[in-house]
Amino acid sequence: MGVMTFMRTKMGYFLVGGIAVVLALFVLEPLLTQGTAMYGSSQSKVGSVDGEDIEYAEFNPKVEQSLAQFKQQYGGNVNAQMQAMAMDNAWQAEVGAILLGKEYNRLGLTISDVELFDLLQGKNPSPLIVQYFGNQQTGEVDRAAVLTSLKSQSKDPNLKKQWDMLQAEIEKQALQQKYANLIRNSVYVTSVEANDEYINRNKLANFKYVNLDYSSVLDKDVKITDADYKEYYEANKKRFENPTExxxxxxxxxxxxPTKADSVAVKAQVEKLAADFKTTPNDSLFAANNSDVKVPFTYISKGKLAPAVDSVIFNYPAGSFYGPVFSDNSYKLIKVIANKFSPDSVKASHILLDPSKIGGEANAMKLADSLKSLLQKGGSMATLAKTYSVDGSKDTGGDVGTFARGAMVPEFENAAFDGNTGDIKVVKSQFGVHILKIEKQIGSAKVAKLAYIEKSLLPxxxxxxxxxxxxxxxxxxxxxxxxxxxxxxxxxxxxxxxxxxxxxxxxxxxxxxxxxxxxxxxxxxxxxxxxxxxxxxxxxxxxxxxxxPKGQLELEDVKKQIQPMVMNAVKAKMLKEKLEKALNGSSNIEAVAQKVGKAAAPVQNLVFANPIIPGLSQENKVVGAVFGSQVGKLSKPIEGDKGVYVISVDGFTNPAPIGNTYKQKETMILGVTQRSLGAAFQALQEKSEIKDNRVKFY
Structure with missing residues (x-):
């Protein structure tokens, strides 16, 4: 895609999208939302990072850009949750830019003129240059196009502004990569750690256990005291630190x-609408003026309408009337204007002319007719597209790929689907004047042109x-x-x-x-x-x-939340007492099981790195106790997540000595490196004072 096409279509979303690389790089956590509450801050300040204010006037356009990205991705439909996500993306990018900028300065990280030249037009171009000036098929950068665009800055102030933005973003991404490499190169794994990890993943344990599930004690038989709550709270205090208010x-x-009366009234309205629809002389205009859902007045293929309608309407002959039929909370009224068989999809290429750049529509049509004539005489679409087209497809021979109905603007679509393979047509659309060549038509299916009205049942x-x-x-x-x-x-x-x-x-x-x-x-x-x-x-x-509040929550703040866990903790004491009695005088796990009316359950080939007891659940404490036990010795009662356990190890199978310590280290370093990037950024946040006042504005 050429830079001019890029500037028209994507530059509006560029800044937020570019800065968001920080997010992928550092795996930002919800910690970014932490900070003091909203009170006492200036009316114009969305927040601050270490005293550096984030002004609403500067921040809000970035929120709008982020929201525009969501609208583009989801077809213009965004709900409240997506709006909040757009705001969060902009906030995270802003906080990330400030914190990382301070780190770059502290560490003396910069991008030299030589490095920047290489990123823009050298042998190691920035991913952004590849994206906007690269051939989509080969990935090769059109350096001539880069140089031409750079030279054109002196004559085009808007282009210069856009290049300044692009260059700034390229520098940011390069700095982010330098910082990431610095973090990656600071981590290492010792031979001892590599060997321990190998053992944890390959040493096998065989053992038996007896467990008493917490559900075996009825809740009504448990009396929870304030002391029980306090004991659990104190033992798990770190779990109750609130990252944000x-x-x-x-x-x-x-x-x-809608009430029953509403339903009756809407039905009567729809029945009158149906009578008028049947006799109107202008089907498409009547439908457009009366439908809550706009369906283009063009040929559509099966699968585009609501299932209840889609399953029957393509069997109706031209001139038929369908409805009113109620489905999915709305009434449907449809006139079948025409139907026919049409290709399932079309492969096409084109040249797009911009009338504003060649003296108006008349000149554009004249040039289009000349180019059409050249193509009909055997001229090369690829050569002519490269020379005349203003669309990004000029770099791929004008190829727009293979598309089904509904993918293109109606004028372009109709010309492509209504013609024949090999046809060359001149088509006007909202984008300009196209010289369209139908390369191939694929498949055949029935399509219908419908005048479509949908009336929702509303209160x-x-x-x-x-x-x-x-x-x-x-x-x-x-x-x-x-x-x-x-x-x-x-x-x-x-x-x-x-x-x-x-x-x-x-x-x-x-x-x-x-x-x-x-x-x-x-x-x-x-x-x-x-x-x-x-x-x-x-x-x-x-x-x-x-x-x-942000910070350590008090017991009263979490009392309701921890009630189920406290209940299990009290049950654990009761079940431990029962198992301790069973252990008294028992020499093996079978004797313990017999005393509590259970069978000793065997587990084979368990590894420490996967602490899941088959048929039960993940039990970290229990599996940890297994690998810390002596063979044949009964354990004390172990308080697990699902119940209380007693275990007895039958034996361990040690793996062969590690064959390639270096390979083990490399595997571990990869995981440590990925975690270290997020950990580094988290450390930056924890050392910073981040004030978040967004709730005052959004």
Whole structure:
């Protein structure tokens, strides 16, 4: 693809996409969202990194660029979660750029003029130069095109600006690669570590075990005390460090789904629409004006419509009328205008002319006719495309590949599918004037031209007003201390959203939660949010039930969360006592099993590196105890994840001595290197003060 084509189509997304290389390189964790809460910061500051402010005016365009990438990738449809992801991508790139920039300066990492020249036009071009100036088939860079474009900067200010952006990004990527190489070269594996890893993956253990599952003790028979909670909390305190401030919410949804009355009214509307549709003199215009879903008025192939329609409509002859039929929450009305057999796909090549560059459409059409004539007389499409085309396909002989219906703009598609192999046509489209050559038509299938109307079953204004009135009445009556009780008294279901982070774009049961989350972070624990929030299919009233600060959470903050684990810990004490009694006087595992009414279960050929007991689960403590035990000796009771165990090792099988220590080291270094990049970046974050105020703006 030439740089001009690149600049038109992709430069809008370039900066965020380029900086995002940092993310892939350093495996950014959610730690990037950490920082102090949102209070006391300037109204224009989205956040800061070590005192370096991130201004909204500079940050928001990068969010918009990231969002544009999502829209391009998903066909223009983005939901609240995707919007939050776009914002996170921009934030992570911004934080990464600041932290890594400081590291580059500290380490004295730079890109010299000689290195930059090599990256732009030398023997080792940047991946970005390869991407935008490389032949798609061979990967070879068109250096002449690079030089021509570089020289054109002096005459084209816009091109110079675009090259400045591209060059800056190339330098950033090169610095990132230097830093990554520096980290990779700093890690090593010793011979002892290599041998240990080899043993852990190849030494085999045979053993028997007896286990008493936690489920064998009924919850109702367990009494959990405050001391039990405190004991578990203190033993696992590090697990309760909150990387970022979170909120917990209760909410009630008031449905705005269509009622029976709405269904009757919509059906009557659709029946009248069907009568008018049957008699209208302009099918395509009537469909376009009345359909909630726009289907192009062109030939379409099977598989493009909703399954209920797609399975029958291609059997209807021209002039037929289908519907109204209700499926997938909407009514369908269809007129079959025409049908025929058409190729499944077409392979084509073209030359694209830009009328604005050759004196207008009349000149473009005149040139197109001349080029068509040359091609019909045996001229080379590849040569002419290289000379005249403004499309990126000029570097591949004008080849646009093989495509099915729906892949190209209608004018281009119709010309390609309605012609015959070998035809050369001049076609006008929104992109300019095409000289199209049909290289090959593949397959044959029935296609139909349809005038298509789809009317969704939506709630009426009356239904929405009634739901909003209920929600408002509940909001006016509810207090922070009676939220659940009042909801229960009115027959409403209370939803829960736990550990909601400031920037997340989703919450259980809430399809558009950002406004609600934003307000929750301006509220305190116990507050009822003062707004009725509008979701896609409901109005919502919410209540903040918890505020979990960044850092070490207190026992009360996690008490509900750890209740199942504390329950198992208390059961473990009960089951340990039972197994200790069984061990008393027992000389082998079979005797222990008999005393507790179980059978000793054998395990063969277990390795330390894969601590899964067949038929049970992963039990790290148990498998660790196996490889630390003496053969034939009964263990003490071991508290596992699923129950309490007693084990007895039958024997070990040691592997042959390691044959190639160097190869083992290389394998391990690869894994260590990959982890080290993320670990290095995590260390940079932990040493930095990152303030994240995005919830005030998004």
């Amino acid at each position: 979170t909120r917990s919410l209760e909410y009630v949804s008031f449905s705005i789904e 009426s204004t009356k239904t929405k007003d009634a739901a909003y009135k209920k929600a408002s009445a509940f909001l006016n009556e509810v207090k922070g201390d009676n939220f659940a009780a009042l909801a229960q008294r009115n027959g409403y279901t209370v939803g829960l959203a736990d550990k909601v982070t400031p920037t997340q774009g989703f919450a259980p049961g809430l399809d558009n939660p950002r406004p609600l989350i934003k307000d929750a972070y301006e509220a305190d624990k116990g507050d009822v949010l003062s707004t009725v929030y509008t979701m896609d299919n409901a109005f919502v009233v919410a209540h903040v039930t918890g505020v979990q």
